[in-house]
Amino acid sequence: MAIEIKVLRRGDEGILANVAPEVFDNPIDPDLAREFVSDPRHHIAVAIDGGVVVGFASAVHYFHPDKRPELWINEVAVAPTHQRRGLGKGVMRALFDVGKAHGCTGAWVLTDRGNAAAMALYASVGGTGGADESAPEAATLGYSFAL
Numbered sequence: 001m002a003i004e005i006k007v008l009r010r011g012d013e014g015i016l017a018n019v020a021p022e023v024f025d026n027p028i029d030p031d032l033a034r035e036f037v038s039d040p041r042h043h044i045a046v047a048i049d050g051g052v053v054v055g056f057a058s059a060v061h062y063f064h065p066d067k068r069p070e071l072w073i074n075e076v077a078v079a080p081t082h083q084r085r086g087l088g089k090g091v092m093r094a095l096f097d098v099g100k101a102h103g104c105t106g107a108w109v110l111t112d113r114g115n116a117a118a119m120a121l122y123a124s125v126g127g128t129g130g131a132d133e134s135a136p137e138a139a140t141l142g143y144s145f146a147l
């Protein structure tokens with residue numbers, strides 16, 4: 001069966017009741033899951049394999065009084081059993097579509113300089129930035145995406 005990429009909406013919190021190991025940092029709290037998927041500015045895209053969530057990316061879109069809204073990618077993770085199959089790209093692109101639908105013209109994310117998988121993922125979906133030559137010792141890298 002094909003793995004489904006799905007953006008969760010209000011009422012979809014039950015999908016987060018069945019999650020593969022090492023996808024989220026902590027067990028899902030049903031009340032927090034309901035609050036998250038019900039909030040109009042918080043977004044989560046999941047990869048589902050046979051009813052089990054095997055990957056996700058979460059984000060929030062925020063406003064300025066003088067600029068277009070932006071999408072901040074908060075977390076991205078794929079179960080070790082399902083990595084290197086394009087699911088990281090799939091959930092990122094699903095969030096980009098959500099951002100565009102909310103009028104965002106850009107997205108951004110932070111990662112650690114030592115996280116080769118994350119850096120490769122962000123570059124593969126069009127991220128620019130990464131290594132900051134003005135701060136070569138910085139442990140944290142930022143990537144920007146044009147939506």
Ligand SMILES: CC(C)(COP(=O)(O)OP(=O)(O)OC[C@H]1O[C@@H](n2cnc3c(N)ncnc32)[C@H](O)[C@@H]1OP(=O)(O)O)[C@@H](O)C(=O)NCCC(=O)NCCS
Nearest residue numbers: 076077078083084085086087088089111117118120121124
């Ligand atoms: C980062 C992570 C989400 C990538 O997920 P994934 O589903 O394996 O990524 P994809 O299969 O979509 O791969 C995307 C690109 O990254 C590359 N890539 C993925 N893992 C890689 C690795 N370990 N080393 C080098 N390149 C890697 C892929 O080859 C692909 O490149 P391509 O498009 O040029 O072919 C996953 O490794 C993970 O969950 N890591 C632990 C959590 C984490 O560090 N999250 C990021 C926090 S900022």
